Amino acid sequence: xxxxxxxxxxxxxxxxxxxxxxxxxxxxxxxxxxxxxxxxxxxxxxxxxxxxxxxxxxxxxxxxxxxxxxxxxxxxxxxxxxxxxxxxxxxxxxxxxxxxxxxxxxxxxxxxxxxxxxxxxxxxxxxxxxxxxxxxxxxxxxxxxxxxxxxxxxxxxxxxxxxxxxxxxxxxxxxxxxxxxxxxxxxxxxxxxxxxxxxxxxxxxxxxxxxxxxxxxxxxxxxxxxxxxxxxxxxxxxxxxxxxxxxxxxxxxxxxxxxxxxxxxxxxxxxxxxxxxxxxxxxxxxxxxxxxxxxxxxxxxxxxxxxxxxxxxxxxxxxxxxxxxxxxxxxxxxxx
Numbered sequence: 001x002x003x004x005x006x007x008x009x010x011x012x013x014x015x016x017x018x019x020x021x022x023x024x025x026x027x028x029x030x031x032x033x034x035x036x037x038x039x040x041x042x043x044x045x046x047x048x049x050x051x052x053x054x055x056x057x058x059x060x061x062x063x064x065x066x067x068x069x070x071x072x073x074x075x076x077x078x079x080x081x082x083x084x085x086x087x088x089x090x091x092x093x094x095x096x097x098x099x100x101x102x103x104x105x106x107x108x109x110x111x112x113x114x115x116x117x118x119x120x121x122x123x124x125x126x127x128x129x130x131x132x133x134x135x136x137x138x139x140x141x142x143x144x145x146x147x148x149x150x151x152x153x154x155x156x157x158x159x160x161x162x163x164x165x166x167x168x169x170x171x172x173x174x175x176x177x178x179x180x181x182x183x184x185x186x187x188x189x190x191x192x193x194x195x196x197x198x199x200x201x202x203x204x205x206x207x208x209x210x211x212x213x214x215x216x217x218x219x220x221x222x223x224x225x226x227x228x229x230x231x232x233x234x235x236x237x238x239x240x241x242x243x244x245x246x247x248x249x250x251x252x253x254x255x256x257x258x259x260x261x262x263x264x265x266x267x268x269x270x271x272x273x274x275x276x277x278x279x280x281x282x283x284x285x286x287x288x289x290x291x292x293x294x295x296x297x298x299x300x301x302x303x304x305x306x307x308x309x310x311x312x313x314x315x316x317x318x319x320x321x322x323x324x325x326x327x328x329x330x331x332x333x334x335x336x
Contacts, residue, residue, distance in 0.1 A: 013117040015095035018102075020117040022048070025098060046070075046114045048123060051079060057132075067128060077113065080124040093193035094122050100169060100192040101126075108159030110180055110190040129180035129188060131326045134242060137181060140329045143245040146285055147315045151322050152179075153239055153288075154312050155187040160235070160303040163189070164228040174234035175214050176241065185322030213247065214238065217269045217295050229297040232306070236292025240276055243285070248274035284311040 013020040019028050024045060051068040054076075058065035063082040070077065082094055101112030101124070111127035131137065134152070138144065144152070156179060163169040171178075171189065178191045216233035240248045249267055273293040276286040288311035294300045306312065 011117060011119075013091075013094075013122060015091075015099075018095055018099060020098070020115050020122065022116055022118040025102065025115040027102070046125060048116045048118060051077065051125075053079070063122075068125075076128040076130070078126045078128045080126060082122040097191070097193045098124070100167070104163070104167060104169075104192075106159060106162040106166075107186075108155050108162065108188055110188045126190070127188070129182045129186070129190075131181035131183060131329075133177045134179045134181065134187075134238070135176035137326065137329055138176060138242055138245065144242045146243070146282060146311075147318055147320045148322060148325050149239055149242055149285070150312050150315045151185075151320045152181075152187050152242075153235070154307060156189065156235065156238075157303045157307045157312070159187075159189040160228075160231055161307070164231070164303055170228055171231050171234075173214075174231055174238060176238055179238070181322075181326050183323055183327055185324075185326060187322070213249075213264065215268065216297065218297060227297065229300040229302065232292050232300045232303065233297075235303075235306075236289050237274070239292075240274060240289050243276060243281060282311070282314075284309070284314055287311065 011021050017027050019026055050071050052071055054067040054069055056064055057067050057078070063080055066079045066081065068077050068079045069075070082090065098115055101115075104112070110129065113125040113127070115125070116123045160171070163171060169192070171192065173191060173193070174189070178189065180188050180190050214234040214237050216230040218230065237248050249264065249271075251263070273295055274289075275293075276289045278286055288306070288309050291299075291301050291306070291309070301309070
């Protein structure tokens with residue numbers, strides 16, 4: 001049986017065979033002695049004391065993200081820190097995030113380096129993406145032109161293909177703030193706290209977690225199993241939002257916003273799926289969005305199929321320089 005607990009007196013955070021202490025993280029076998037001394041420091045291992053905090057670059061969900069610099073190499077990292085008062089539900093999310101980060105090695109997923117449990121806090125060292133997120137980008141540029149959208153989307157789809165078909169993972173919380181960018185033009189998926197790991201490519205999940213705004217109709221209505229193509233619905237909403245500069249579902253009260261989450265849920269379930277208008281966008285983009293936001297998940301294409309869609313391939317012979325585009329949008333999120 002899987003158990004999760006924090007043993008603060010010995011400085012150990014454990015979930016099943018996942019163990020974190022002040023020296024780092026590792027997977028232990030069940031017959032190993034469960035003590036805080038299971039993990040010992042090595043000469044070439046990252047140490048929490050080797051990092052100098054520069055500034056806070058993000059907050060949310062019980063923790064903060066700092067830009068830190070390695071004292072000996074000068075390299076920058078992102079340090080995600082969860083506060084000492086970790087709830088049971090947040091502890092489960094942290095453990096899930098650590099497991100997926102530890103096992104995922106993909107150019108389109110943010111790199112995980114190490115994690116520590118010290119003084120009751122979990123610290124996770126991640127790759128620093130100096131352009132921030134797509135949410136930061138759209139605040140600067142308002143709308144993203146189609147050639148750049150296609151180049152960004154292609155990377156996201158490659159990341160999803162890896163997660164879905166190599167790791168059997170449903171992300172379950174794809175949104176603009178969980179898609180990070182850097183000055184080289186890289187786009188990477190992050191934040192796996194509410195992700196689900198399934199048994200196979202045809203597996204289903206039924207837990208109600210994630211950000212309501214980007215949930216597919218079946219997920220947000222509850223009580224129904226859902227699969228990998230729930231992430232594809234989120235892709236459609238994310239890139240329609242990037243293209244138009246606003247969230248695809250407009251609240252009935254206009255500027256007043258949504259009265260409550262149930263009003264949003266009813267709109268997503270009962271109203272027609274959003275679409276890209278043909279007077280503003282190419283037929284290829286309109287078709288791409290439509291195939292992502294089909295109400296019936298069986299009608300949505302997979303990430304691999306979407307990578308061959310004309311919208312993704314139509315700009316492949318153009319010199320689309322995402323690095324220059326991201327740089328032109330403004331300085332890095334965190335500058336010294």
